[in-house]
Structures are given as structure tokens and as C-alpha cells.
């Protein structure tokens with residue numbers, strides 16, 4: 074059976090995610106029908122979503138990270154709380170990305186980046202902006218490892234995700250760092266009075282983890298271009314995301330329109346996009362997607378299933394890239 078489930082919180086970013094067979098333990102009732110991109114998609118009922126089982130067991134490393142933020146709580150309390158938090162996030166429609174369904178946000182990913190240690194070792198730690206920072210997992214890890222919390226900001230189009238993070242990590246009513254709700258693709262958010270205006274030209278490290286693979290090729294370029302003025306000249310944009318070799322659409326299954334489907338760049342086409350936009354010293358490191366999943370504690374079952382679609386014919390390889398690029402000190406080239 075092929076099931077699509079709701080991919081929206083406040084419907085700002087409707088996207089149909091394919092769950093079957095990627096989430097074998099998830100049973101969703103059918104019954105609600107909604108128009109997504111002009112096509113009808115079957116969704117699980119709210120109640121069924123709220124009872125959904127995550128597509129991954131909560132692992133020891135997940136629990137250890139949760140406990141590092143709340144050492145006063147036991148592992149079993151933290152596990153029960155994380156499951157409750159997942160159910161709440163699902164029923165609110167906040168956990169709309171496929172990776173969230175697999176509890177990806179429980180474990181920081183930033184530690185995987187080659188430049189992570191050197192960021193922490195910098196004598197002067199300037200403003201770090203996590204653009205599309207979701208629940209704030211990486212921002213919390215960064216602060217825990219010594220980056221000054223006052224220099225870390227998480228921004229996201231969805232304030233619901235930040236709230237899911239506040240509830241999950243239970244580390245204070247407002248969390249350890251500042252959160253700014255903004256849509257990087259909305260020019261009003263950059264304009265005077267806009268949520269990100271005061272950050273223009275003041276960011277030392279811009280970070281986008283698991284974000285740039287969400288978009289079509291044109292939208293990905295627009296995202297990078299919109300983000301570029303936030304950075305100080307000579308400063309770093311870094312992150313990680315899925316890629317495909319050769320490049321191609323990620324999901325062209327029923328329920329998503331080909332023209333709207335996320336587009337996965339290959340490592341070399343990804344690098345070319347940054348270079349075309351004028352970034353310097355663009356570095357892209359590639360891992361097989363299954364190695365990335367293994368590092369994150371996913372079971373073999375999950376990575377086998379993930380590899381089966383839409384890359385199952387072996388003609389395309391699903392990969393994970395970590396990357397960095399430097400904003401030039403001169404004027405940016407127009408797109």
C-alpha cells in the first residue's frame with residue numbers, strides 16, 4: 074500500500090512525503106483528502122498520526138544527548154518524553170519532513186562537519202546563524218561545546234519546530250539561544266523592519282543543515298543567493314544535505330508534481346552552483362547515504378529501504394554531502 078501523509082504545519086510548505094515502505098511500523102488511517110499542488114493525496118487522520126510510531130528506535134546516542142541537556146532525568150523518562158514530543162509534533166503537523174519521522178532531530182549532525190572542531194577552536198567566535206535550524210538540535214550542541222550562546226541564532230520559517238525543540242529538550246522556556254522566525258525566500262524578511270534585516274552583513278558563520286535538498290534547483294539557488302548578504306565578506310557558509318549522482322529529482326511519485334519535486338544536485342553540480350553565485354573555496358565532501366545513516370545510528374533495515382527508492386535501479390547513487398564555501402570580499406556577482 075502506498076500512503077502519503079500530511080507534510081504541512083500551517084500549510085506554508087505543503088509537500089507529500091512517501092512513507093511506505095520507508096516507515097514499515099507506521100500505520101496511518103486513511104480518510105482525509107486534500108489538494109496538494111493541484112493533486113489529491115490521501116492523508117492519515119489526525120488521530121492516527123498522533124499514534125504513529127516513529128520510523129526509528131530511539132538510540133543510546135540519542136538518549137545520551139538528551140541527558141546531556143537534562144542530567145536530572147533518567148534515560149527512561151527521556152525516552153518516554155521524546156516519544157510524547159514526537160506524537161505532539163506529528164499531531165500538530167510540525168514534523169513534516171521525512172527525516173523528522175525518523176527522529177533525525179534527536180542527535181546533532183553538526184559534529185560530522187569537517188570544520189566543526191576548527192569553529193570551536195576559533196579565538197574570536199562571531200555570529201553563527203543556523204538558517205533552517207528546525208528544533209535547534211545543532212545550536213544546542215554547538216553551545217554545549219563552548220560556542221557562546223549569545224553568538225548563536227536559529228532562524229526558521231516554522232516557529233512550530235522551535236517549539237517542538239523547546240518541549241523536547243526541556244532546557245528553559247526560551248531555549249539556550251535566540252530564535253528568529255523568517256522565510257529566507259521572502260524578501261520582506263530581509264527588508265528594513267524584516268526579521269532578518271538586522272543580520273545583513275553581520276554573520277560570521279552561516280549554517281544550513283539538511284535544508285538545501287528540500288527545493289527545486291531554482292529555489293535552491295534563490296535560497297543561497299538570499300542568504301549570501303547575511304554573511305560578512307570573507308566569511309563561511311557551511312552545511313550538509315543529500316545529493317544524487319547523477320543529479321535529479323528526489324521524489325516524482327504520485328502526489329508530487331515533477332516541477333515542484335526537490336532536486337538533488339550531485340557533488341559537482343552543487344559546487345558549481347556556489348561557484349556560479351560567486352562563492353570561493355567551495356569544498357564538498359561526499360559519503361554514501363547509507364554510511365551517513367549508519368553514523369547516525371539508523372538500523373540496516375532503514376538504510377536498505379531508503380536505498381530502494383527512488384534510487385533502486387542503481388543508475389543513481391544517493392549520497393550525503395558536507396560542504397563549505399567562502400563569501401568573496403568583493404561584490405557578489407549577480408545570479
Ligand SMILES: C[S@@+](CC[C@H](N)C(=O)[O-])C[C@H]1O[C@@H](n2cnc3c(N)ncnc32)[C@H](O)[C@@H]1O
Pocket residue numbers: 170172177178182204205206207208210228229230231234255256257258281282283284287
Ligand atoms: C529537514 S529540516 C532540517 C532542520 C535542521 N537544520 C536539522 O538538521 O535538524 C529543514 C528545515 O528548513 C526549514 N526551512 C524550509 N524552508 C525554509 C525557508 N524558506 N526559510 C527558512 N527555513 C526554511 C524547515 O522549516 C526545516 O526546519
